[in-house]
Amino acid sequence: DTEVTQTPKHLVMGMTNKKSLKCEQHMGHRAMYWYKQKAKKPPELMFVYSYEKLSINESVPSRFSPECPNSSLLNLHLHALQPEDSALYLCASSQDPGQLETQYFGPGTRLLVL
């Protein structure tokens, strides 16, 4: 089973709203990732969690706040977003961040900020 699940599938929010994206995997993977993908562009790495600790933050604005409550769950808290933050947000996981492991992606959350 190589399934990564994400909820919600679609999200529309205003610039003053607070919302959260959720990601879950039950493959025993110890690395989890958030990517942002704009239309017709490749995924861009935002955050990496390694063994439930934040290991990489790609200079992402503080209006995006990641959280890893346990080894299976990854959240992305959103607050005071801008319209340019509208994108597909992808979660991925891999067995071990330090090794040459394949990343498996979830279906993504399509976010629209009005």
Added chain:
Amino acid sequence: GQNIDQPTEMTATEGAIVQINCTYQTSGFNGLFWYQQHAGEAPTFLSYNVLDGLEEKGRFSSFLSRSKGYSYLLLKELQMKDSASYLCAVRGGATNKLIFGTGTLLAVQP
């Protein structure tokens, strides 16, 4: 830094073979990945190369030459459902993160 180049678009005929090339420059190479992404969907893993040579997986094969910074994805017996974007991604650099190329949009025609 890392730099990945692949053609923007390609067109091929159903039943034919197509080769999608990828060239890259990176420090600390730790593997090259190919992903398929249909419009509006998540990338799905196709193949992974870390050593030179050809990896075959059904209708899909991927080749790597580390000395040339070059890879290709070979798709055989093309089907209409193979119409998608194909992303070349390289893992490396100081943080060992995965960097994606801009993708090659493949259109399979009848």
